[in-house]
Amino acid sequence: MTPTTITPQNAKPATKSYATPAVAEVVQKVKQDLRMGRAHQQGRINWITTIAMGLFHVGAIAALFCFSWKNLAAFAIMYFFAINVGIGMAYHRLLTHRGYKTPKWVEYFVSFCGTLALEGGPIFWVATHRVHHQNSDQEGDPHTPHDGTWWAHAGWILSGRALHSETALLGRYAPDLTRDPVHVWLSKYHYASIVLTGVLQLVIGAALASPGHAVYGAVSMLLWGTFLRVTVGLHATWLVNSATHLWGKRRFETKDDSRNNWWVALLTGGEGWHNNHHAHPVSARHGLAWYEFDPNYYGIWFLSKIGLAEKIQVAQYDKENPKPAGA
Numbered sequence: 001m002t003p004t005t006i007t008p009q010n011a012k013p014a015t016k017s018y019a020t021p022a023v024a025e026v027v028q029k030v031k032q033d034l035r036m037g038r039a040h041q042q043g044r045i046n047w048i049t050t051i052a053m054g055l056f057h058v059g060a061i062a063a064l065f066c067f068s069w070k071n072l073a074a075f076a077i078m079y080f081f082a083i084n085v086g087i088g089m090a091y092h093r094l095l096t097h098r099g100y101k102t103p104k105w106v107e108y109f110v111s112f113c114g115t116l117a118l119e120g121g122p123i124f125w126v127a128t129h130r131v132h133h134q135n136s137d138q139e140g141d142p143h144t145p146h147d148g149t150w151w152a153h154a155g156w157i158l159s160g161r162a163l164h165s166e167t168a169l170l171g172r173y174a175p176d177l178t179r180d181p182v183h184v185w186l187s188k189y190h191y192a193s194i195v196l197t198g199v200l201q202l203v204i205g206a207a208l209a210s211p212g213h214a215v216y217g218a219v220s221m222l223l224w225g226t227f228l229r230v231t232v233g234l235h236a237t238w239l240v241n242s243a244t245h246l247w248g249k250r251r252f253e254t255k256d257d258s259r260n261n262w263w264v265a266l267l268t269g270g271e272g273w274h275n276n277h278h279a280h281p282v283s284a285r286h287g288l289a290w291y292e293f294d295p296n297y298y299g300i301w302f303l304s305k306i307g308l309a310e311k312i313q314v315a316q317y318d319k320e321n322p323k324p325a326g327a
């Protein structure tokens, strides 16, 4: 048998080549745009997001001048649906980590609640959070305090390169959601729920106001139920990215800097037990000791009791020698 001689004419390239330069360019762009973390994402200020955030903060401060028990009730009800049901139970524990299962209509309803938090649609949120788990506190983490505390808290939202709009790119991290037209729709029109519930608050606020004060009643309920509520909810969620990677106790020796932080857990319905979560990401239960208050898990437990949730994953670990899952 004659050995084949490799000549420049029959040599095959060591790396895969693409049919046209245009395809290669697109592939390269996708690879670059998906590199999260400050080194790759810091860029121009994202003005639309920054102006929207500024307006919500102004509205939040204005709300403090028109307190009423009715307005506080609007705040509490909306906060519960947006942050507990929407972000904790739906976006995080159900959609990102699939820690339990629900009928599709329940999944869609709780995901709709997630859009109330003004944290983007399900595809953006889930993809970003999966990248966070993949690269926690390493290069490529979208929001690690290693890149600065402010960057981890809000800087990555205000001056990142607006990955929100890059649904097609982010879809690589959430193919389960991009295949589902309802999640695609919720992601595209994620602001619709805020407009809808805002109008409802105006109507209810006017209806409940004393005679002659309809406009004040309407506007003040909107300020509490939407502007102050969204602003507090955003900071509570952002604290999971900043504070729980900086301050608190570590039960598990995970590869990242995650911590269990009781006050972030109180603000977020249990998401502050973040070291437990990084050690056992699929567990629908984040508070693993009886004293670790975890209302979002109690919500999932309640759903299972009325037949709307099943296959709930709960972390099992040795209390004497706690180890992360798979260690």
Ligand SMILES: [Zn+2]
Pocket: 132, 136, 240, 241, 245, 258, 274, 278
């Ligand atoms: Zn984390």
Ligand SMILES: [Zn+2]
Pocket: 092, 096, 097, 129, 133, 277, 281
């Ligand atoms: Zn997570």
